[in-house]
Amino acid sequence: MKVSTLSLAGGLLAAALTLPTMAWAAAPESLENIEVSGHSMPVKDVRETPMADIYEVRLETGETFYTNAEGNYFLVGDLFEKTDTGLVNLTEKARNAERRARVDEVPDDQRVTFRGAETPKARVVVFTDTTCPYCQRLHEEVPRFNELGIAVDYLAFPRGGMNSPGARELEQVWCADNSSEALSAAFRDESLESDATCDNPVEEQYHLGLELGVQGTPAIILPDGSLVPGYVPAERLAAMLGLDD
Template sequence: MNALSRRIASNFFALTLTLTALTLSTSALASEVDRLAERLQVGGQPMPVASIRDTPIDGIYQVRLETGEAFYSDVEGQYFLVGDLYENSGQGLVNLTEQSRNDERAARLAGVADADRVIFRDTTESRVEIVVFTDTTCPYCRQFHDEVPDLNAMGIEVHYLAFPRTGMNGEGARQLQQIWCADNRSEAMTSVKREEAFSGTVDCDNPVEAQYHLGMEVGVKGTPAIVLPDGRMVPGYVPAERLAAMLGLDG
């Protein structure tokens, strides 16, 4: 075997060892996560675990429940820590919990089909899209909607999801269901938010209740709740020009 062949063989052997170590490490992590999921109980009752993630701290895991709540736990599920985890980096404090929350929020919203949204866009080339949880009975939602044409003119698509702030038994839920059941949802949305006369049915297979629960799971507390492409959530009304600046657009 010549020198080149020996080097190739040596590199291949080293790569094989590295891949084997990574596989074992991944398997060990998966095993620990599985054990933790089984051990997470309070008062003898299992917790509704949605996901468990590794953290930069050995032996500490981020647990997210089906309710959207999150906390940190040791591998035994004996000690819990509620709060945000920060990294003291060279650029200052970095909120790792918020980053994870944003990533998960963006992923959840990406799973909502366009057919289940009320989308406002115009002929301007689209530069970015935002998701907005809205309620027709919310004055600040109406104020935001008045500026949607300005946002569209700047290339910002507005994708509405439903969030009846008083719950599914309120007037907002009824109006939102009427909008989602309408033949032209965007026209219906504008009419209702302008408080114009509008009559429609709620007797259709609509996603309003599912989106209401989705909103609660991703941290919506009120409306409007604006979600940027990276998953960051901006609560409340934001003027069009300021929102464009937050998106890195120059208007």
């Protein structure tokens, strides 16, 4: 999803009015408390950039901007590096690395995984919703994904929020004795027998998806942390991953 410069800048100022600041390690002392109109910015992290005295600032809201060491100039947008092979989006690379790290923190026993019989060549994470038609379509291709050497780890993302029927059905899936069978049954619009009273990670995964920029389902996280929104056919995904049939 593309966010306009004006809307992002406005979001930074709005966030400064409502959220607390957060300390970080090895940041310039002058950036330990960035303020706008007397209100602290909700800073999550500050990192150096290849440019002298310019720092990348990430907010708790997930937004990113750049500032000088004193924190009195702000630049909203992506930072690119000119290389021999073209422009490299350093901001997107950092987003991907952060996304990959956050996804890697999800334990295997909190995922619904389809690996296939062979050792996978690649592993993707898919935020899904059983009420989403394109999620159902993607799931029909999971056997083909597995044939191509792609393991699929599902995480829950009820697109209608935690009070939606999709959220309740996803909780039933994660609470089932066999969650992979329950997920496949839900995609076939079959009734699930399990209840949703167990301790399940659906809400936590939903908020993780929001944090990582998921706006709808399916949303595929590639091994490098790239976010691919929407349905992708098996052969196309294999080509994106550099896999041969």
